[in-house]
Amino acid sequence: MASPYDDNAMTELTLGTITVDLAAAQVIRDGAVLPLAPKERDILSLLAMRPNQDVTREELYQRVWGYDAGVVTRTLDTTVHRLRTKIEVTPSNPVHLRTVHGFGYRLVLSAPDDQEPTLVGRRDELAFLAD
Numbered sequence: 001m002a003s004p005y006d007d008n009a010m011t012e013l014t015l016g017t018i019t020v021d022l023a024a025a026q027v028i029r030d031g032a033v034l035p036l037a038p039k040e041r042d043i044l045s046l047l048a049m050r051p052n053q054d055v056t057r058e059e060l061y062q063r064v065w066g067y068d069a070g071v072v073t074r075t076l077d078t079t080v081h082r083l084r085t086k087i088e089v090t091p092s093n094p095v096h097l098r099t100v101h102g103f104g105y106r107l108v109l110s111a112p113d114d115q116e117p118t119l120v121g122r123r124d125e126l127a128f129l130a131d
Helices: 038-048 057-065 075-087 123-130
Strands: 012-015 018-021 026-029 032-035 097-100 104-107
Touching: 026 075, 038 057, 038 075, 038 104, 057 075, 057 104, 075 097
Parallel strands: none
Antiparallel strands: 012 018, 018 026, 026 032, 097 104
């Protein structure tokens, strides 16, 4: 499967105090260098091409793994979980690699200073709350 990584795309991400070097497939966190697995890098690369935009699970499965639509697997969730342990200060409360419930994922490059996440997804519920 060809990687979705585009050599002309962004090669370095700054996520708060964490730096992600996509070209070298590594995360620099608190002075430590953490390697990114190929699929972790591919996911981040794809999401970094469209920061702050929702990317469907189906697109991630197709472009990163080459799966056809309708494949049911937890591979993406497991890979995102591992990736969050590398790029999030608090992986259980992600600020940058966000789940869009019932849809997919979003990469948020800049987070609020207080590091509190906002609700992502659930558009109907958010609209109701706004009313």
